[in-house]
Amino acid sequence: MDVNYIRSMFPALSRKVYGKDLVYFDNAATSQRVQSVIDEWNRISAESNANIHRAVHRLADEATQAYEQARDAVRGFLNAGSREEIVFTSGTTAAINLVAFSYGEAFVSEGDEVIVTEAEHHSNIVPWQLMCRRKGAVLKVLPVDDNGCLETDKLDDLISPRTKIMAVTHISNVLGIVNPVRDIVRKCHEKGVPVLVDGAQGAVHCKVDVQDLDCDFYVFSGHKLYAATGTGVLYGKKRWLDAMPPYMGGGEMVGTVTFAETTFAPLPMKFEAGTQNFASAATLKQAIKFINLLNDNKLEEYYNGIRDYLLDTLTSDSRIRLYGVPCGTNEEKIPLFSFSVDGVHHEDLALILDKMGIAVRSGQMCAEPLMDRFGVTGMLRVSVAPYNTMEEAEYFVKCLNKAIEMLS
Amino acid sequence: MSLQEAENAIIEEFSMYEEWLDKYEYLIELGKSLKDYPESEKTDDKLIKGCQSRVWLSHKVEDGIIRFNADSDAIITKGIISLLIGLYSGRTAQEILSSDFSVVEKIGLKENLSPTRANGLVSMIGRIRDIAKCNL
Numbered sequence: 001m002d003v004n005y006i007r008s009m010f011p012a013l014s015r016k017v018y019g020k021d022l023v024y025f026d027n028a029a030t031s032q033r034v035q036s037v038i039d040e041w042n043r044i045s046a047e048s049n050a051n052i053h054r055a056v057h058r059l060a061d062e063a064t065q066a067y068e069q070a071r072d073a074v075r076g077f078l079n080a081g082s083r084e085e086i087v088f089t090s091g092t093t094a095a096i097n098l099v100a101f102s103y104g105e106a107f108v109s110e111g112d113e114v115i116v117t118e119a120e121h122h123s124n125i126v127p128w129q130l131m132c133r134r135k136g137a138v139l140k141v142l143p144v145d146d147n148g149c150l151e152t153d154k155l156d157d158l159i160s161p162r163t164k165i166m167a168v169t170h171i172s173n174v175l176g177i178v179n180p181v182r183d184i185v186r187k188c189h190e191k192g193v194p195v196l197v198d199g200a201q202g203a204v205h206c207k208v209d210v211q212d213l214d215c216d217f218y219v220f221s222g223h224k225l226y227a228a229t230g231t232g233v234l235y236g237k238k239r240w241l242d243a244m245p246p247y248m249g250g251g252e253m254v255g256t257v258t259f260a261e262t263t264f265a266p267l268p269m270k271f272e273a274g275t276q277n278f279a280s281a282a283t284l285k286q287a288i289k290f291i292n293l294l295n296d297n298k299l300e301e302y303y304n305g306i307r308d309y310l311l312d313t314l315t316s317d318s319r320i321r322l323y324g325v326p327c328g329t330n331e332e333k334i335p336l337f338s339f340s341v342d343g344v345h346h347e348d349l350a351l352i353l354d355k356m357g358i359a360v361r362s363g364q365m366c367a368e369p370l371m372d373r374f375g376v377t378g379m380l381r382v383s384v385a386p387y388n389t390m391e392e393a394e395y396f397v398k399c400l401n402k403a404i405e406m407l408s
Numbered sequence: 409m410s411l412q413e414a415e416n417a418i419i420e421e422f423s424m425y426e427e428w429l430d431k432y433e434y435l436i437e438l439g440k441s442l443k444d445y446p447e448s449e450k451t452d453d454k455l456i457k458g459c460q461s462r463v464w465l466s467h468k469v470e471d472g473i474i475r476f477n478a479d480s481d482a483i484i485t486k487g488i489i490s491l492l493i494g495l496y497s498g499r500t501a502q503e504i505l506s507s508d509f510s511v512v513e514k515i516g517l518k519e520n521l522s523p524t525r526a527n528g529l530v531s532m533i534g535r536i537r538d539i540a541k542c543n544l
Contacts, residue, residue, distance in 0.1 A: 344483075
């Protein structure tokens with residue numbers, strides 16, 4: 001299988017911007033949608049649009065089945081023990097907020113501690129801050145070193161008898177380095193601390209096995225994974241989800257409701273209040289099917305070739321400062337590169353590249369503490385997907401050089 | 409040159425460039441041509457809110473003539489504010505307020521900027537107008 005075949009499955013990739021071929025290098029923000037995802041969303045919207053889990057009529061049954069089949073697909077994708085452990089949310093942010101609230105309500109009290117890392121995006125910081133404020137708990141931070149690697153040797157000292165949970169990103173959306181989450185989970189579990197792994201980037205780039213990882217929670221978004229936007233997944237170990245109170249009330253998340261007392265539906269519906277985004281959630285099944293297709297040696301080799309080319313080019317250019325540089329052989333870097341250029345504003349670069357047909361991200365990337373850590377107001381980020389080509393990477397390097405010359 | 413003549417000259421200048429990249433090149437040159445802006449003037453009251461990159465705008469009034477100076481940490485933004493200063497600096501409040509500022513639309517600047525930059529542009533124009541109003 002070659003990259004052109006993969007490309008042909010993504011209608012957006014053949015469009016032009018400003019008369020130039022689109023080069024889409026903002027995949028870490030949102031990936032393009034595969035045709036089968038678009039088709040599935042259209043099919044449900046056109047043929048099977050009915051509220052799920054309640055009515056007995058045919059349309060409702062079809063919509064419910066499509067939604068629940070997607071849950072089975074996600075269970076398989078993460079190798080979760082059971083489908084009850086898969087909760088659909090509107091995205092990574094919603095999933096983390098759910099855990100921060102419901103876990104916090106059940107297990108966190110005044111003076112307790114929560115650990116996050118310096119590499120997190122706002123979605124894995126602010127929900128914990130809100131919870132700490134509500135509960136009178138304390139937020140502690142595991143730092144990253146100058147290369148952007150987590151200083152995991154400091155974790156032992158950070159964990160105390162008051163630590164109630166740790167939240168860590170599988171792969172930072174800025175640094176692009178695969179964090180040693182398995183070791184972190186093991187270290188935390190030795191001291192009885194559960195771990196939430198933010199897989200917003202990790203689920204896209206790594207083969208995730210939540211049972212092997214042994215994490216307590218794993219969350220990711222559909223829209224970064226070729227599925228429809230407004231979809232997300234919370235995997236949680238059953239014993240935690242059972243012990244946590246609901247996050248939102250209403251809809252089909254109940255057992256019985258009276259004004260005196262309400263009981264709640266079993267997992268996973270206990271955490272799926274209100275009418276779900278079923279047409280979008282159903283597309284996760286098609287997206288996962290597509291991801292399984294990418295499991296191909298030739299494709300992987302090609303994809304890694306693009307990563308190595310960009311890594312070499314960006315690290316060997318003295319004008320460029322790359323953040324998230326793999327420092328040892330143990331660290332795996334994904335094709336996601338955040339950098340700054342001496343004397344040139346990241347936003348200017350992004351604007352010029354846009355006019356050359358190249359979509360990149362510029363700014364703080366929802367990770368202000370990390371920007372502060374490296375002493376910058378923003379960065380430029382290039383993130384590559386398996387449908388991108390070596391020619392696009394070479395064109396990008398050429399355009400980047402031209403843009404730097406224009407702006408210097 | 410009257411303000412209207414100056415605005416028309418800019419519109420004509422911009423129409424010479426077909427590619428947006430060339431228009432950016434022109435803006436970058438304009439940005440580089442902006443005279444030095446003193447660090448002491450980079451205060452919060454001079455900072456224009458609504459821009460993604462930082463923009464400072466200061467002014468002096470002499471004999472009813474308003475003179476602007478500006479700076480930004482991003483060069484294209486600096487080019488945009490430089491273009492505005494080129495038009496509206498050295499004029500009376502009345503002259504400035506007689507303009508409908510449609511020049512930015514006529515040169516296609518507004519719709520070709522990212523929404524955040526377009527907002528920034530609106531804020532820059534708003535600040536210039538506010539300063540003019542205070543000096544009527």
